[in-house]
Amino acid sequence: MPTIVTHAAIPLCLGIGLGRNIIPTRLLLTGVALAMLPDLDVLSFKFGISYGNMFGHRGFTHSLLFALLVPLLCVLLGRRWFGASLKHCWLFLTVSLLSHSLLDAITTGGKGVAFLWPWSNERFFAPFQVIKVAPFSLSRYFTASGHQVIASELLWVWLPGITVMAFLLWRRAAR
Numbered sequence: 001m002p003t004i005v006t007h008a009a010i011p012l013c014l015g016i017g018l019g020r021n022i023i024p025t026r027l028l029l030t031g032v033a034l035a036m037l038p039d040l041d042v043l044s045f046k047f048g049i050s051y052g053n054m055f056g057h058r059g060f061t062h063s064l065l066f067a068l069l070v071p072l073l074c075v076l077l078g079r080r081w082f083g084a085s086l087k088h089c090w091l092f093l094t095v096s097l098l099s100h101s102l103l104d105a106i107t108t109g110g111k112g113v114a115f116l117w118p119w120s121n122e123r124f125f126a127p128f129q130v131i132k133v134a135p136f137s138l139s140r141y142f143t144a145s146g147h148q149v150i151a152s153e154l155l156w157v158w159l160p161g162i163t164v165m166a167f168l169l170w171r172r173a174a175r
């Protein structure tokens, strides 16, 4: 996985760039939460569930089905609370959640992502992997390899994210 905070970059940059009229604060914060949600599955290690199990890390919470159904459920339950149109809520939450698995698929380590659960437990990577996989232990961020992880996330996630955000902000300001 990229660092959990880096998963928040996609909804944050998109939401701030599009502005509160399209992505109100509550919707933005829900998008951030959904972008980080799949990695709750690391708790499975505490229960002795293996990495390769469908309930293990990068298992069902990283699947396409999960990325389609959970946003749908959020929209059905919280549409009025979000204060945005049905289309914007669903699109933003789906992109936020799906971005998690897509980012995981371009990391350089761990097992791939179970995109096709429940039809298949096969793990997939993208054809290219550029983001250095993040360590599970916080202390390892203070080593040379930890610094490389942070540098690769800045380069491959935050830099493109902030570029898109700046473009969207500029487009709104130019109107």
Ligand SMILES: [Zn+2]
Binding pocket: 001, 038, 039, 058, 062, 100, 104
């Ligand atoms: Zn993940």
